[in-house]
Amino acid sequence: MSEIEVIFSPSTEDSGTFKLLELPPDLLKLVEAAVEGNSSLALSVKGGLEEDAVLCTDEKTYTMRSVVLSNSVLVVTPPQTEEGQVDRIAIRDQLHDVIELVPSLPKLHKLKGILRGAEYDEGHEDEEMDDEDIPAESSPMRRKFTYADALQLQASEGELRRGLRDMRILNVGGRLRPISPSFLNTILELILNHLVSESVPHNAVPVDQLCLALEEHEIRRTVTLQVLAWFGVIRGPSWEMNVDEVLKQVALGILRPHKDEPVSEDEFLAQWKRAVSDTFEAQVSLTLLEGNYLSTTLPNRFPALPALLYFPSSSLPIDPAARFTDLFLTRSRWKAQDIAPYLADIAVDSKERDKLLLKYARAMTDAEGVWYITRNKI
Structure with a gap:
């Protein structure tokens, strides 16, 4: 041995x-x-x-x-x-x-606070955001926050790239800047108008031609190219538009002012269809807006008319306990299909989402189906 x-x-x-x-x-x-x-x-x-x-x-x-x-x-x-x-x-x-x-999940929620006040809006096309143009009281990170700085956040690089896209954050002159929602919708409406006026198919749009058309409206090529990458795929000289993503963003621009006062569902859908033209109106669907609105009714109307309120999941806390508190303060009970979109950004997968529901909510069943109510009194 x-x-x-x-x-x-x-x-x-x-x-x-x-x-x-x-x-x-x-x-x-x-x-x-x-x-x-x-x-x-x-x-x-x-x-x-x-x-x-x-x-x-x-x-x-x-x-x-x-x-x-x-x-x-x-x-x-x-x-x-x-x-x-x-x-x-x-x-x-x-x-x-x-x-x-x-x-x-990647810890990218800090970007909102870091980049607050650095929004890129219409009229900023010639602005380079030099240090001397930024108030002295701004923090160093807010004054100059770059992609390299963002890589230090608790996220993989792939998740960071996707996060910047989903949060609509531009890289302008080496600095990260969230684009103004209203300005983004203006750009998308100009793109849609260009497709219609030039009879260009949405899945084969000449990139150079589109950039030149937007430059006539004082929108820089570097901004246009980033927006195109958010809402489709650039393959060589052509851009293939992601129709659903464009339609969703246009709809959010229409719905955003209705955070406190509901808008008639019929009126909203009519505005949405007008904004995207006859070419895409058949693809308009409220399912594209899951996690961004609440169904309600117009007040003081009889019979009750269906209406919508702007309620985006991105405005809710990242902490699960605080998220459920806000959800149940907004509504005392939720159907599973309605609450699920509001948990997608705080759960890695459906298994973790179900664990959160078990921890912070309890199910009850009535004639209308399964509902979730809070486990704790708020």
């Missing part, structure tokens, strides 16, 4: 220097593929002093949390195999916990 001599490491610097990381299946596959293909894999740990650390790949974010092990794990060196010597292993460290990686 072979013998192995166990010794403690002579170095006092080893203790506490090792951490055991448990890889979820999808991340393990990335690591194995990188090893087998002899390619690089970029992993980064992000988080400030007041934040929980996250680990980011190119496309996903994982929360890092410590889980206590029932049995201790010893970190040892490989056995020595020199001829004539007894095999030896040295205990380098003793681990009592493992770092678990849990898929999580």
Whole structure:
């Protein structure tokens, strides 16, 4: 029987220097593929002093949390195999916990506060946002917040790119600036008018021609190209429009003023169809606006007329407990299909969404079906 001599490491610097990381299946596959293909894999740990650390790949974010092990794990060196010597292993460290990686949502909500006051609006086309043009009382990050700065947020680069697109944030002169909703709708309406007037198919729009047309309205090419990338795909000299995304944005521009006073559903749909022209009116549907409106009725009308109120999920808190509090303050009960869109941006997947519903709400059934009500009194 072979013998192995166990010794403690002579170095006092080893203790506490090792951490055991448990890889979820999808991340393990990335690591194995990188090893087998002899390619690089970029992993980064992000988080400030007041934040929980996250680990980011190119496309996903994982929360890092410590889980206590029932049995201790010893970190040892490989056995020595020199001829004539007894095999030896040295205990380098003793681990009592493992770092678990849990898929999580990117922490991009901070962008709203950081970029407040830097909105890009109509009339800013020639503005370069030089430092001297910005009030001295503005914070350094607000005065000059770049894409490189945003990479330090707790999100993968892929999630950051998608977040900037979904939040409609431009990169202008090297700085990140959210575009004004009204100005964005103006650009989209000009694009739709161009397609109709020039009889251009929406899935093969000449990019240069469209940029020149918008430059006549003093909209810079760099802004146009970013807007086109948000609402479609640029392939070489042509742009293919994502019709649903354009229709949704146009509708939000019409609905946004009705945050306190409802608008008749029929009136809203009629305005929406007029705004997108005959070419796209057949694709107008309220399903495109899920998570952005509440169905209600016009006050003081009999019989009751269906109406809509602007209520975007993006305006609600990111913290789940606060999110549910706001939802149940707005409505005392919700149908599953109505509340689900308001949880999409705080849950990684439908499984986590269902866990949130179990934690913060309870189901009840009546003749109309299943409803969710609050678990706690508000």
